[in-house]
Amino acid sequence: MSVAVGTVVEGMDAHNKVTGQSLFPGDLARPDMLHMKILFAGQPHARMDSMNTSAARSHPGVVSVFTAADVPVNEYGLIKADQPVLVGIGSNKTGGSVARFVGDQVALVVAETEEAAAEACGLIKVDWFNLPVITDPFESMKSDAPLLLPGQDTNIAKHNRLRKGDVRTVWNQCGSIVECVYETPRQEHAYLQPEAGLAYIDKDGIVTVEVAGQWAHEEQRQIAHVLGIPLDRVRVRHPAIGGAFGGREDISVQIVLALAVWRLAEQGILRPVKIVWSREESFLGHHKRHPYTIRAKWGANDQGKILAAEVELVADAGAYEYTSTKVLGNATMQCTGPYDIPNVSVDAYAVYTNNVPSGAFRGFGGPQGAFAAESQVNRLASDLGLDAVEMRRRNLLMDGSLGSFNMPMPEGVTIRQVVDACAHQARWTNKSYASPLSNHLRRGRGFACAMKNVGFSFGFPEECWAKIELHGSTEIERILLFHAGADCGQGAHTVLSQMAADACQVPLERVELRAADTSTSKNSGSASASRMTFMAGNSILGAAEVALHQWRSEERPAIGEYRFVPRQTTSLDDETGQCDPNISYGYVAQVVDVEVDTETGHVQVMDVVCADDVGLAINPQQVEGQIEGAIVQAHGYTILENFILRDGYVETPYFSNYLIPTSLDVPDSVEMVILENADPQGPWGARGMA
Amino acid sequence: MYPFNFEYHKASSVSEAISLLNQHDGAKVLAGGHSLIPAMKLRLSDPGVLIDIGKIDDLHGINASKGAVTIGGLTTHSDLAASIVVPIGLSETAGTVGDQQVRNRGTIGGSVVHADPAADLPTMLVALRASFHISGPTGNRTVSAEDFFTGMFETDLEDGEILTAVEVADEQSGTGSAYSKLFNPASGYAMVGVAAVVTVASGKCTEASVVLGGLTPSVMVASSVADSLVGVKLEETSIAAAAEAVQNDLGSDVLGDIHASADYRRAMAPVYVRRAVAAAVERAG
Ligand SMILES: Cc1cc2nc3c(=O)[nH]c(=O)nc-3n(C[C@H](O)[C@H](O)[C@H](O)COP(=O)(O)OP(=O)(O)OC[C@H]3O[C@@H](n4cnc5c(N)ncnc54)[C@H](O)[C@@H]3O)c2cc1C
Numbered sequence: 020m021s022v023a024v025g026t027v028v029e030g031m032d033a034h035n036k037v038t039g040q041s042l043f044p045g046d047l048a049r050p051d052m053l054h055m056k057i058l059f060a061g062q063p064h065a066r067m068d069s070m071n072t073s074a075a076r077s078h079p080g081v082v083s084v085f086t087a088a089d090v091p092v093n094e095y096g097l098i099k100a101d102q103p104v105l106v107g108i109g110s111n112k113t114g115g116s117v118a119r120f121v122g123d124q125v126a127l128v129v130a131e132t133e134e135a136a137a138e139a140c141g142l143i144k145v146d147w148f149n150l151p152v153i154t155d156p157f158e159s160m161k162s163d164a165p166l167l168l169p170g171q172d173t174n175i176a177k178h179n180r181l182r183k184g185d186v187r188t189v190w191n192q193c194g195s196i197v198e199c200v201y202e203t204p205r206q207e208h209a210y211l212q213p214e215a216g217l218a219y220i221d222k223d224g225i226v227t228v229e230v231a232g233q234w235a236h237e238e239q240r241q242i243a244h245v246l247g248i249p250l251d252r253v254r255v256r257h258p259a260i261g262g263a264f265g266g267r268e269d270i271s272v273q274i275v276l277a278l279a280v281w282r283l284a285e286q287g288i289l290r291p292v293k294i295v296w297s298r299e300e301s302f303l304g305h306h307k308r309h310p311y312t313i314r315a316k317w318g319a320n321d322q323g324k325i326l327a328a329e330v331e332l333v334a335d336a337g338a339y340e341y342t343s344t345k346v347l348g349n350a351t352m353q354c355t356g357p358y359d360i361p362n363v364s365v366d367a368y369a370v371y372t373n374n375v376p377s378g379a380f381r382g383f384g385g386p387q388g389a390f391a392a393e394s395q396v397n398r399l400a401s402d403l404g405l406d407a408v409e410m411r412r413r414n415l416l417m418d419g420s421l422g423s424f425n426m427p428m429p430e431g432v433t434i435r436q437v438v439d440a441c442a443h444q445a446r447w448t449n450k451s452y453a454s455p456l457s458n459h460l461r462r463g464r465g466f467a468c469a470m471k472n473v474g475f476s477f478g479f480p481e482e483c484w485a486k487i488e489l490h491g492s493t494e495i496e497r498i499l500l501f502h503a504g505a506d507c508g509q510g511a512h513t514v515l516s517q518m519a520a521d522a523c524q525v526p527l528e529r530v531e532l533r534a535a536d537t538s539t540s541k542n543s544g545s546a547s548a549s550r551m552t553f554m555a556g557n558s559i560l561g562a563a564e565v566a567l568h569q570w571r572s573e574e575r576p577a578i579g580e581y582r583f584v585p586r587q588t589t590s591l592d593d594e595t596g597q598c599d600p601n602i603s604y605g606y607v608a609q610v611v612d613v614e615v616d617t618e619t620g621h622v623q624v625m626d627v628v629c630a631d632d633v634g635l636a637i638n639p640q641q642v643e644g645q646i647e648g649a650i651v652q653a654h655g656y657t658i659l660e661n662f663i664l665r666d667g668y669v670e671t672p673y674f675s676n677y678l679i680p681t682s683l684d685v686p687d688s689v690e691m692v693i694l695e696n697a698d699p700q701g702p703w704g705a706r707g708m709a
Numbered sequence: 710m711y712p713f714n715f716e717y718h719k720a721s722s723v724s725e726a727i728s729l730l731n732q733h734d735g736a737k738v739l740a741g742g743h744s745l746i747p748a749m750k751l752r753l754s755d756p757g758v759l760i761d762i763g764k765i766d767d768l769h770g771i772n773a774s775k776g777a778v779t780i781g782g783l784t785t786h787s788d789l790a791a792s793i794v795v796p797i798g799l800s801e802t803a804g805t806v807g808d809q810q811v812r813n814r815g816t817i818g819g820s821v822v823h824a825d826p827a828a829d830l831p832t833m834l835v836a837l838r839a840s841f842h843i844s845g846p847t848g849n850r851t852v853s854a855e856d857f858f859t860g861m862f863e864t865d866l867e868d869g870e871i872l873t874a875v876e877v878a879d880e881q882s883g884t885g886s887a888y889s890k891l892f893n894p895a896s897g898y899a900m901v902g903v904a905a906v907v908t909v910a911s912g913k914c915t916e917a918s919v920v921l922g923g924l925t926p927s928v929m930v931a932s933s934v935a936d937s938l939v940g941v942k943l944e945e946t947s948i949a950a951a952a953e954a955v956q957n958d959l960g961s962d963v964l965g966d967i968h969a970s971a972d973y974r975r976a977m978a979p980v981y982v983r984r985a986v987a988a989a990v991e992r993a994g
Contacts, residue, residue, distance in 0.1 A: 618980045678894050
């Protein structure tokens, strides 16, 4: 019997967030703390020839200034350690004195006040030698382009190649061939809480960093790597997190905070250090959604069966790898849509430039690929005189379909049910018509569908740990759940608690969560890739089973620890791309009505119908929140937002010129259809939520 | 940011405000504060001394008499938007300024004295051939709206002077006024703002005044458009044709920014001219 799963319970963070009691990293304070400011390079590509920090060091209130020479192992990165922690003279890594984008960090100033630290940053004198700036990935791909990173013979970070069937043999059987180039823009995460954190050395000498992130254990690993100290000398804790959307997957202030307190301690200064980035610093200091150029040629026969898809994708990775190589994988997958296409040829490239790095952002490369795929299908349908939904029905993947990676899809393919449910709810027809208000306004509707991987892809190792302690004597009076998963605002902690209550069959009120702290939990992986509900749920089920077994053997407290490892995925074959890329998928379809001012080009989104198969909505309200939020973010991405980089410099570093949707821009409501077709591998059948 | 330090004085009459202004070098008048305070917080402006005129009764209120409407310099955009005695195009224009909070604080005097090229009221006031009443240390004077605006953030107002009121003529039957704009998506300011005042008799246009804002460094009278309208039977095609003439009025100096390039604004000018004129014609009856 379900006691806590599948029902709406109030988010456990809701009350404190609404009343202002939740402490976000910027709210943290400790007695005697110091303040830090970072000097950013402000150069898209330049080598540091000299730096003078003496005026900064003697500025009133300044306690210390740290530069590249103070960094024990001057490199970091989530997938590849290719970025200097601090760029500059005395760096112990090759190429460590070169700034490769404007947001590379150059020096840290620690002072009694934030103001003094900021003033001192302005007193640091740096002489730069300008290097050629490359901002166009197509230029960067050319064989004669200057190389941007040391130790590489190309600026192409990754090339994915898919070959299924042979596209060349079928073009002549196609009744329609559609060729088009799609360009998708950069996007800023625009979370309300800019990067911030507090670091200190605790009474046991452990370097502790309290910060907003998405993966505490990975942050711990990178900090330990840079400081050259064992993992257990570093602790990362996440307080309330003010949004992430992938923007906190990579390091921002974690390492520099740890570095500062660690070096200060060596000087005998045992004081906490705090940093809060301004909005401008946040906009240029963290990565963005990858801009893509996607060239697509698709062909279908007269009956609307898609016979071939030939696609080339070029992603601007920016200055460092971040998660570019993985994001590229998702785009590679999504660029042929949720369709069973017998002949596929895809070449996808992620390319370094001197732009702000690109990285994880909600959908992780998927939206870019899906935009091209769905546009192609709509064009083919209209060319063949077929209805857009009917065209999809003739091509959708099913259980047993091979997909573009030429391996069977994991069981539980429900894209057809999702498409049907969405079309039904929207009373689908795709006629365009004049607005009742004015004849220069025209209304039209569009259809799109997609799939989204659950979990890390392409062989990346997966794991998720949970521990459950059952307290009480005759009955379970209290459950302690230990889990490292980050709640970035998506409701993960509420959902984890619900799952623990259900797994142990006790009321939710008895669950106490100890979350997001490397000192109390082992690795749960990141709160990303739509994986947390799925992985955490499975780890909680495992831990509960062990704990309940102990309970029945009269252990008090009964403790169950479990490390869930899902089925192993595989990486792309170099020649054909053949692989089993993902553990599982969620499926989505949408109908959107828009009104277009045909004289000015303005687009107003009128109505949205969105159908998602989530397997099981552990907390339906949180699922609705995710759907609505994602739609607003997508709306901004598609219609409003415009992140402008000119020659590597950010021209839109404020909310006054980088415009995200407000309540006046978005439709009054989104009609949601939540489908619950169980995923055979999911906990309680759940697929991905967040 | 916090503004630089400043001294604050409150005036209770126009004459007191003028003498305070003239006692303090670089002092500025504070009305609704919705242009001045942001500029001070961005540290683009550092007046040192502020003379608050908000409580001066003489500067408040809208009065209609003898064919004219006198609007006190401190009249807020909200009051203007709600007024039924001012020309309909003027209340319409005030209703498009920023958002409700901005309209509740911002004043007509502040808007015209600030002379932001993207502001709304100046455009409509020039189209309505309004006159501005000004008081200063040497007495009172009146200047036409068209002569008042001399450039980007520049006006005919001298140091030490205060704009006390704006006067427009009553709208006669047969005359219609309307405003149409391409909103800046963040602030609501005009990226293209067009004010049109049109008089129609026996089906033909007898008089037209069309003025452009947001497009050029200062308000611009679109005389080519007006000339193309006068004497013509106003219907969809003739209005559209006249609107195209706006390209003759726009010189080479069209403004552009990241929200709307100069090319886009130029392309949109005839669209908004057409919309404003068509609405004014409809109101002319
Ligand atoms: C978010 C936001 C959005 C906005 N959107 C728009 C918009 O869409 N359209 C638009 O037109 N405007 C817009 N504005 C500006 C708004 O209309 C201001 O209120 C107006 O420009 C200035 O009026 P104020 O009373 O606030 O003047 P203040 O800010 O107090 O003063 C502005 C200037 O005028 C001087 N001044 C004021 N009154 C007098 C007077 N009687 N005599 C002499 N000098 C005087 C001051 O000394 C100062 O130099 C916006 C403002 C904000 C903050």
